[in-house]
Amino acid sequence: MDSSASVETHHDPHSHAGEHEHHELGFWRKYIFSTDHKVIGIQYGLCGLAFLFLGFCLMMMMRWQLAYPGQAMPVIGKFLPYIFGADSMPDGKMTPDFYNSLGAMHGTIMIFLGVVPLAFAAFGNFVVPLQIGAPDMTFPKVNAASFWAFAVGGVIMLSSFFVPGGAAKGGWTSYTPLAAIDDTGPGRHLVFNGQTLWLIGFIFLITSSLLGAVNFITTIIQLRAKGLTWMRLPFFVWAQFVTAFLLLLAFPPLEAAIIMQLMDRVAHTSFFLPSGLVVNGVPLSISGGGSPLLWQHLFWFLGHPEVYVLILPAFGIVAEILANNSRKPLWGYKSLVFSVLVIGFLSFVVWAHHMWLTGMGSAVSAFFQTTTLLISIPSVIILSAFFISLWGGSIRFNVPMLFTIAFLPMFGIGGLTGIPLAFNSADLYLHDTYYVIAHFHYIVAPGTIFGLFAGVYYWFPKATGRRMSEFWGKVHFWPTLICMNLIFLPMFLQGMAGMHRRWFDGGQGWGVATEHTIWGLTGFQWNHPISWAAWAMGLAQIPFIINFFWSIKHGEKVNDNPWEATTLEWTAPSPPPHGNFVHTPVAYRGPYEYSLPGRERDFTMQNEPVEPTERTRRKPPAEPVLA
Amino acid sequence: MEIPYTVSTRPDTGLWNAKIGIWLFLASEVMLFGALFSAYIFLRIDAAPGTWPHGLLNVPVGTMNTAILIISSVTVVLAWAALKMRRYRAYWWYMLATISCGVIFLVVKLGYEWPQKFEHFGVFIKPSALAKYEQYLGNTRRLELGLEPRIQITGHLHGQNAEEYEVALDPVNAEPDNPAMDRPHFFPLPVTDKIATIQKADVQRATMFLPTHSAYFASYFTITGLHGLHVLGGVLVFIYMWLPVSKKVYQRNPEHLANRVEVSGLFWHFVDLVWIFVFPLFYLL
């Protein structure tokens, strides 16, 4: 096929968009129960953002309790009792149970209802098929099913706030026996109680992720465009590919564990309950013989791969934007791909580093310490490659790039502080302190979340044909960056001082938090600046939210390739019609052909044929090969 | 807009989409049941002596169900082969056979085996009181033979009042010293008319054979229940492919239906494969 045509298309927006509008679908089939990967991606995206925001709000309530324990919440404190029930916020004061609910749900919502749907499902659905030049996912119906399973799961999770006793309070890790005895007894429904609904909701979320993962992997294997060999895939596609495998193989064991905990709670079995439990002086009437540690093993067998599920898509997004805005190829593409595969593989054999203190012997802990350190190497390689990619570039500082650039050191801090945790003997001191909280928040909040922001700003034009405001983007970026660090840096200090997580009183009642000062404030006092920064960051999100919704209708119109990028999604009209491409694209070259010597434009798209002049100069075969 | 490789194979992978899809799905299923079986093993090796029951399930019925699943596995490949040879009628009959096998399996398991358990009764005797019920437990003899002690008296709950249970004993407890009772019988023996009265004060725990009864029944009901759900799912899919709607698919492109049958067949074989392990683990060992 002649590719010149397809190259043209990205100059006039909505070219031929009209002729794809035949076979009209009604509103519902088109926007709500659609099977089009782009619509589903956007549905996932909006829900993900909304849930992120919700998780954020829960956290801001927690931050009040941590900074001003026991004091009535100003202003909204009056209304919260009407939302969450008077027994969770009696006259605006938070109860310990409610705090634990907030903590557990903040974690659950952020990870499983916020970041996974946004980073994996939303960006994966919208971008991957476009980047590999596919008309859609391999199984569109399954794709829709995946989204609706997610929606149901989300609704169940939310509803759990409003049942007697409130939402799950055992932490996002739901360690048994605590999670098995929580929300039981008088006044608690057998099924409609926080913890049980949490479990049921989870089954739906897992189903959703499994369906999604199957679909993604098959799509990437089967629907790559002509000539788009594995080594010509954009790095983002590789990241999504590995992520999908993590979800596919790590989630089922947790599903098994969840089914068993569900049995423990509903059918009164004792999979995770040992013999001879005495709660409040009352012996439990159970058969016993179960094991609390079995739950932890099964949970963390998912739990660790899950954290890479949170970061790999962000790596992918960052890679795309980095190459695009430094106007040069990613440095060491091969080693990047290799590293991501190694991370994927190793992340299945490191899980016990979350269980250092459960009485692990020397042999097994030696094994897991080694694997945990091994898995940090590919991350180092990836980050180094990103840094080095900048060298010799011509860096444009637009909003997506700002978030991307901030991502790198922020992930660096988070990742590096994982290293002391990786040593059993050092973690002995740091386990379950705020040091851990700071460690992973540096990765997921200023890391992953920044990656997601970058992605939203970057692909927004492809989804809407309009660009979000650069100015308001910057107004969003700088305060958010500063607040993030004001929030999470002091947490390292609190952790080193010995302040523990999940402390309802923010450490007020503890010597470690009140007796000696670090940098002028006691551990407990540090909660004030942290909390204020968190609320300030809340304000900093307003420009984003407004910018986001405003730009959908009124943003500056742009052509099909506003960033002058090289990958295939930019050869499709924006927004892409049903079936995506006007001419089925063919790939003739690698994904990041920026600033090729001897070309008038500083970017060469993947579907531009290789000219004779190049052929002499460059190795890869010119005629499209199928692989 | 047509999605490529739904029927024909992609040259470089040599596969069509659904084939890859189902295998990926089965991979996740392997992880799911792998985790469940691991849990089963850990529960079992940690079980305190005498708490892991033996031969409580109905072996002949279990064997029959196993046979039924195996047969259905055969009929489903035959159905697929028939499609490949473009013999729709044969396909239709094989499919019908498969579906009925699945249904019979479910009816037997959920309609007969489970309820039977629900009305069986087990009483765990306190360690301190075991001697008192020696006549039903026969532990002195077992001790000599080096067998695990019996700590439970089973049968049907005949009656109870404030301080005691009346249990119509299973043969095991009716004549505990009979060597024949050391290993289970192939045909389950009916409950005897011998009644034992057990002081509630001596009882550690007493329940019907429900999931809560013991780690054994917990895993039995959980795993067979989940397996049952899979069977149900398979049956529903098969019914869809057997109904006239699929005939249309066949007429449009026989390979398309053949592919669908192959894919759902793969799932069905996997379900069969799981049962092949469930059967000995719970019924025989």
Next chain:
Amino acid sequence: MSSLALINEFLGQPPNASSHGFQIDHILEFCHWFMGALFVGWSAFFIFVLIRFRKRRQPTANHQGVTSGISTHLEFSVVLIEAVLLLGFAIPLWAKRVNQFPPGNEGLLVHVVAQQFSFNYHLPGPDGQFGRRDISFESNANPLGLDPNDPAGKDDIVTTGELHVPVNRPVVAELSSKDVIHDFFLTSMRIAGDAIPGSLIPIWFTPIKTGTYEVICGQLCGLGHYGMKGTLVVDTPQDYEAWLKERAELAGGAQSAPSPSPGAAQPQNKPAASPTPGG
């Protein structure tokens, strides 16, 4: 090490009070210096690049980019340092923690039984024999269910909340729990371990400074988690003897511990907690 130690103090770590603690601190110190170096190094490079290669200064990018293998060396050195930390320090240290418990009666053996929301301590008393525990004997007065008709238990000492130990003598604590998972964490002793129902997890340390220390429950265990605090008093040997005597007197058996959980109903008879390793 004091120069190294600065970084931990700088980061707000309270002083160490146990014989092995400084080794733990060393690993932390090394890690933090190592991380600091990487971070500063990379950040410097990073900032330089951002300024040097900004679009205004560098209108056109260089397709080739870096060609030297510098990064390989850097990654290799990271591997090297991590390997040294792991093999040289972390693994041996943990092996010492879990394999080299003080022999025989050299260590002071105490059973720590956690419950919502307090720590109970069970000491063998003069005879050095732990009395048998069975939850069927548990009551508000007898939180650990000490068997009253077990002679070994007659002189046992059971306290709730506060534990005294002599300075400079190894303490071996066997951690277990009655209800949910707790975590016995001693900041200044640089020691911690989960208290998991159904298992016994031994930890050991040697306090080297007298004083009163905070015991933190490090694992979410319910609504009272934030207040689940114990105290460890490290005495001079004399004070310790005095404390023992006093406890023994008002103990005269185990029925002395204040009720940790008011409103506890009459216990029914249950199987004894049989701690199986890992189970």
Next chain:
Amino acid sequence: MNNPPDISQDSKEYEEYAHGVQKHVRGYLMVGALLLTFTAITVALSYVHFGTDKANIAIAMLVATIKAGAVAAVFMHLAAEKRLIYRVLIFTGFFVLALFWLTLLAWYDYPIFH
């Protein structure tokens, strides 16, 4: 075994192809019979006492594995599948084993105190 070279009903290749399938059918029936007999064997063996229970378990599991192998190899066509699918299954198998063995190790690697 995958699609016929050409999915039209009457073509020459198709005839050969259908013939090939016909051959397979016999194989399926034989495997089915084999599985049934093995089921009988498992049941029978469970009434023989091989010294310890462990021995019984090991033997029963061995038979079960053989049966499972037959199902996978013949009914599920794993005997001749594409490389891609083998790859997926190899990794899966590896991870299941990791889950089980590492947990088992951690289980018994506790510092038992005396």
